[in-house]
Amino acid sequence: MSSSGTNPPPERVESGEFVSVAWELLLPAASAPARRRGRALQSALREAVRSGSLVPGTRLPSSRALAADLRVSRGLVTEAYEQLTAEGYLRSEQGAGTWVSGVVRPAIPGARDLAPRALGARVDFRSGTPDLSLFPRSAWAATYRSVLRRLPHSALGYPDPRGLPELREALAALLTRRRGVVADPERLVVCSGVAQAMTLLGFVLHGRGMRTVGVEDPGSPEHTALFASAAIATTGLPLDDEGLAAEPLERSGVRAVVTTPAHQFPTGIAYSAARRSRLLDWARATDGLIVEDDYDGDFRYDRAPVGALQGLDPQHVAYTGSVSKSLAPGLRLGWLLAPATMTDEIVARKRTMDLGNPAVDQAVLAEFIGGGGYDRQLRRCQRAYRERRDALTATLAKYFPGTEVSGIAAGLHIIARLPGRHGPEPVFMARAAAAGVALRPLSDFGTVASTDRRVSLVLGYAQLAPQDIVQGVRLLAAAQRGTAGPDIGGGRVFI
Known part of the structure; x- marks a missing residue:
């Protein structure tokens, strides 16, 4: 029998190696x-x-x-x-x-957070993130509770890899109404955002023998990385004022190209009607595929958004989008609508990749869309983002006179080309970083963009309150002059 006591045992060291x-x-x-x-x-x-x-x-x-x-x-x-x-x-x-034993290696305490952060930045102008404080927490929570009350037990099993039928029906109706998409729920696949949609397409295209796809230059670097995961290379294709330049595409020999025609990323232009038509002519003549990334198509502030290219030829356009800009990227909910000839291969790949997206999250989004919550959220975001875009362009005009803001009044970012006296770009970027302002220059997004000798910035504004936008631009202007001013918000600020 063992005994117990409350007094601490004496310290004992055997051979000097077992520490107290x-x-x-x-x-x-x-x-x-x-x-x-x-x-x-x-x-x-x-x-x-x-x-x-x-x-x-x-x-x-x-x-x-x-x-x-x-x-x-x-x-x-x-x-x-x-x-x-x-x-x-x-x-x-x-x-x-x-x-x-020497076999066991001590575990590393804690878990690292690999989410993208601008550590130490006081104002983060990097594009791609919406205002996460606008996420409709109360409405989403109420919908979640409603779904959990009515959801049958059978719905918690392995879902259809395409997505829950009610979500595919809700998305098909939404996309038809808002974006002019030809949306058959039987061909719509719910994905973990646009990233998974691109990866799925990459695997299917690779299985068909394709080894290279075209991408816009400048364009999203993520497209190249996503297709690389499916062993497909990318070739950059230049843009002009109307969109993807037709002749370089036709000479390239590619049979698939990734585009952002409603609001090109990052230049901000909308493809002209003539260029959209010629792009479709190319796809029909080559039996090629246009991949339409409609990443922020709902956000246009001066007129109704241009309809999706997919609505003009659903047999040659694969259409993809997500709720990452309208709700939150952390939900990891998006969609892919591909030509009918590709659907079975995409669904088979989706099944082996993850067996489908979480059923409860899908059911919540379906009810949120069907009950009008998603439309209300879009209107709320549109009002906020239009105000922030106006604040950014006005503040740039004040502190950087002569700045050229290009692109249509849409989306969550602008291109700002500063007057020549603010170069060279590396010096400008170093001063911005020292002032605590996180930026990405246009040259980060492609080889064509780097030929412009002016300082050209891709400035995201959706995630910033108007007062933060003003403070960030003031910090940038002061950093270029090297002048100091009073404290604002607890830190030394240049004015």
Whole structure:
């Protein structure tokens, strides 16, 4: 029988290698109720090795000595040593004692956060993120509760890899009404955002023998990375004032091209009607595929948005979008509508990739759309983002006179080309970083963009309140002049 006590055991060091901290780790286990004391001791020893408190090569005291110091039975210690030796945490040599094994490597405490952050930045103008504070928490929570009350148990099984039927029907109606898409719910696939849609297309195209696709230059660097994951290379194709330049595309030899025709990323132009028509002519003549990334097609502030290209020829256009800009990217909900000849291959790939998106999240989005919550959210975002775009263009005009803002009044970012006196670009970017302003220049988005010698910036505004936009531009202007001013918001600010 084991005994227990409240007095701490004396410090014992056997061969000078078993440090006193080990006793401190084992004391709670020794004080556990008798029926659980053996398991508690094993668990405490195991954790001491995992955490690095007992490093490899440490010699443990004999079972008799440790039992005496912990005031437990020798049998408990012997059993613990034998169990951890069998698991590989300890090693034992006849006549030589018991040692901490070198097999186990201490675990790294905590979990790193690899989400993109502008660490240390006071104002972050990098594009791509909406205002996450606009996420409709109350309405979403109410919808979630409603869905959980009515959702049948069977809906919690493995879903249709295309997505829940009610969500595909809701999305088809939404996209037909708002974006002019020809949307058959049977061909619509719910994805983990546009990123997964591109990856799915990449795998299917690779399976058909394709090894290169065209991308806009300048364009989104993510497209290249996503297709690379499917072993498909990309070739940059230049733009002009009307959209993707037709002749370089026709000469390139590619049979698939990724486009952002409603609001080109990052230049901000909308493809002209003539260029959209010629692009479709190319697809029909080559039996090619146009991949339409409609990443922010609902956000146009001066007129109704241009309808989706897919509505003109659904057999040659694969259409994709998501709620990442309208609700939140963390939801990881998007959609892919591909030509009918590709649907079965896409669904098969989606099945093997993840067996489908979470059923409850899909059901919530379906009800949110059907109940009018999604349309209300779009109107709310449009009002806020239009105000912020106006604040950014006005503030740039004040602090950087002569700045050229290009692109249509749409989306979540602008292109700002500063007057020539604000170059060279590397110096400008270094000064901005020193002032605590996170930026991305247009040259980050393609080789064609880098030929412009002016400082050209891709400035996101959706995630910033108007007062933060003003502060950020003031910081930029002061950083270029090298002048200092009073404190604003608790930190030294240049004006």
